Amino acid sequence: MSAARDKALQLLAPALLIVVIGLLGTTVSESTQTEFTGVLVNIAIVIALYVFIGNSGVISFGQIAFVAIGAFSAGVMTISSEIKPTLLPELFPFIADHSISSFESLLLAAGLGALVAFVAGIALMRLNGLAAGIATFAVLEIVHNILRFWEKIGPGAKSLALIPETTGLWEATLGALFCAVIAFLYQHSRSGRLLRASREDAPAARSIGVNIHLHRLVAFSLSGALAGLAGGLLVHQIGSITTEQVYLQLTFITLAMLVVGGMGSLWGAVVGGALVSFLNVYLLKLEAGNAVGPLHIDLPNGSTLLIIGAVMAAIVILRPSGLTGSREVSPRRWLASRRG
Amino acid sequence: MNWVQTLVDAIGLGSVYALVAIGLALIFGVMRLVNFAHGELITAAGYTLVVAHALPVPFAIALSVVVAVALAWLMERVAFRRLRDAQPATTLVATFAVAFALEAIWLIAFGARGESADLLSSLNKPAIQSGDVTIRWVTIAMLGVGGILLGATTLLLNRTKIGLQMRAAAADFRAARLLGVRADRVISVAFVISGVMAAAVAVLLTAQQPLVTPTFGLEITILALVGIVVGGMDRLTTATMGGFAIGFLNSLFGNVLPDDLRVYLPSAVFLVVIIVLLVRPVGIFAPRGSSAAERL
Numbered sequence: 001m002s003a004a005r006d007k008a009l010q011l012l013a014p015a016l017l018i019v020v021i022g023l024l025g026t027t028v029s030e031s032t033q034t035e036f037t038g039v040l041v042n043i044a045i046v047i048a049l050y051v052f053i054g055n056s057g058v059i060s061f062g063q064i065a066f067v068a069i070g071a072f073s074a075g076v077m078t079i080s081s082e083i084k085p086t087l088l089p090e091l092f093p094f095i096a097d098h099s100i101s102s103f104e105s106l107l108l109a110a111g112l113g114a115l116v117a118f119v120a121g122i123a124l125m126r127l128n129g130l131a132a133g134i135a136t137f138a139v140l141e142i143v144h145n146i147l148r149f150w151e152k153i154g155p156g157a158k159s160l161a162l163i164p165e166t167t168g169l170w171e172a173t174l175g176a177l178f179c180a181v182i183a184f185l186y187q188h189s190r191s192g193r194l195l196r197a198s199r200e201d202a203p204a205a206r207s208i209g210v211n212i213h214l215h216r217l218v219a220f221s222l223s224g225a226l227a228g229l230a231g232g233l234l235v236h237q238i239g240s241i242t243t244e245q246v247y248l249q250l251t252f253i254t255l256a257m258l259v260v261g262g263m264g265s266l267w268g269a270v271v272g273g274a275l276v277s278f279l280n281v282y283l284l285k286l287e288a289g290n291a292v293g294p295l296h297i298d299l300p301n302g303s304t305l306l307i308i309g310a311v312m313a314a315i316v317i318l319r320p321s322g323l324t325g326s327r328e329v330s331p332r333r334w335l336a337s338r339r340g
Numbered sequence: 341m342n343w344v345q346t347l348v349d350a351i352g353l354g355s356v357y358a359l360v361a362i363g364l365a366l367i368f369g370v371m372r373l374v375n376f377a378h379g380e381l382i383t384a385a386g387y388t389l390v391v392a393h394a395l396p397v398p399f400a401i402a403l404s405v406v407v408a409v410a411l412a413w414l415m416e417r418v419a420f421r422r423l424r425d426a427q428p429a430t431t432l433v434a435t436f437a438v439a440f441a442l443e444a445i446w447l448i449a450f451g452a453r454g455e456s457a458d459l460l461s462s463l464n465k466p467a468i469q470s471g472d473v474t475i476r477w478v479t480i481a482m483l484g485v486g487g488i489l490l491g492a493t494t495l496l497l498n499r500t501k502i503g504l505q506m507r508a509a510a511a512d513f514r515a516a517r518l519l520g521v522r523a524d525r526v527i528s529v530a531f532v533i534s535g536v537m538a539a540a541v542a543v544l545l546t547a548q549q550p551l552v553t554p555t556f557g558l559e560i561t562i563l564a565l566v567g568i569v570v571g572g573m574d575r576l577t578t579a580t581m582g583g584f585a586i587g588f589l590n591s592l593f594g595n596v597l598p599d600d601l602r603v604y605l606p607s608a609v610f611l612v613v614i615i616v617l618l619v620r621p622v623g624i625f626a627p628r629g630s631s632a633a634e635r636l
Contacts, residue, residue: 309439
């Protein structure tokens, strides 16, 4: 009974945090609301990372490649086909002559993310450890390089603009919630459990017949789908995008969010994503010379990066397994620890 | 295009990457830490050259070595020392975080557009010219400095007591400690050497192209890191060869690819990286029979 309740809480706690952020977002001014939306999109990206990295224990530097694929496919396909040929004259005709709705574009983004992740994963999921990390990083580099220079499929090095801004607060809340539910369902599925077993002890898991390659591939593709979806949400939130926005900096900061929260749990992913994103938003505001509540400090340019770096370093040094200790919410354990 | 010229340039750039690789591989060897913040040591040395450009060249270079070494030592002392028993993902993020923070400091102090460290640009003049092959002084400097530092590191590791201790720590950290190797000292020395390497890289890079930006050292560090994993990061020699190989490949492909495909240089290099990793995950230069089981 209480085990079932614990399991329910594993989804409820992160879901509740996402909904609370969404609800709080309705109480603030319109410009602040955009920032809340951005935080929720970040949470969706961090959950996508978690689905692969958290469950498999393999660090991937490549998941932002799928965010990029999602963002650019959703962006390019939702620009009206009346202006697209003049905006991007080099496009393949089948891309230039069609346009789809924002909702359809999210499905497309998730589908392409999953497809590319699956194809790359067939080869790469045989690798372990740092070799896997570097190989996934190579995927990021290749995707970034192609998106940046191949003008038949996108804007190339220019900024892609005039994308419908359809990701509002509710869309972002629903998107992040959807990612959390999928992550929860996956980690309790057979494949998810076997993958987590292989994370703890790969030789033991293999010895009882777990096909680690297969389950990593499943998690990698699912993570690719969620990353693509999050990319679609992102592009419809900001309305324009360049390849540099979905590259190294985003890779490092989202990975840091995951580890700061605790990479072994969904709760950790959501907490880390929320905390670091909010910190980032408010520091940037101070940097731009705006007051945040009672605070009225004028920070020099670049200090956001400095403070975030210092806070991240402090958290991982003081709490190496993340703020949540990489555990899900469990009142039983909390009570037990209080009783000593 | 001239093949001799292409090869000479590729070997020169490869030597610089090899120096970055030594710095990274030494730290990885003694404490299993992938130091993303190594690039910030290079950047720090680069900005020192900017600030010290009025000094006589040898003093400016000496100062940049001092700054890089001090920063390397400080990084280990303040941040990484507490993380010796932590998970690889955690230490990796700690090094990101340190890199972030330092990059922000460069941004605040020097701005995003970059500053010129114009001390050694005279090295860009041709030293040897025969037919259509031009060998510039900077290429000779890259080869010379690369060779000397590589030799010095080899001597240090193989002929001194601290070198022996470092090799012991790299082979089995716990056993080395039990036998009386002082962990703190070995690790500090590794960071000091990586600081020296970083300063050398900064001097060579600014000689070739004097602009120092906040991300001056980042790109070469990331590529060298890719190189040492591809080469085989469990051994200093294979890691260094891997670093050399990726610098060499990058320069070679840049000259060999046809003009309209040259923008796809990173794709070509990283495709080779993926293929090599799939064929030999332990590293292309690693001896037969080595296993990847111990890797993080």
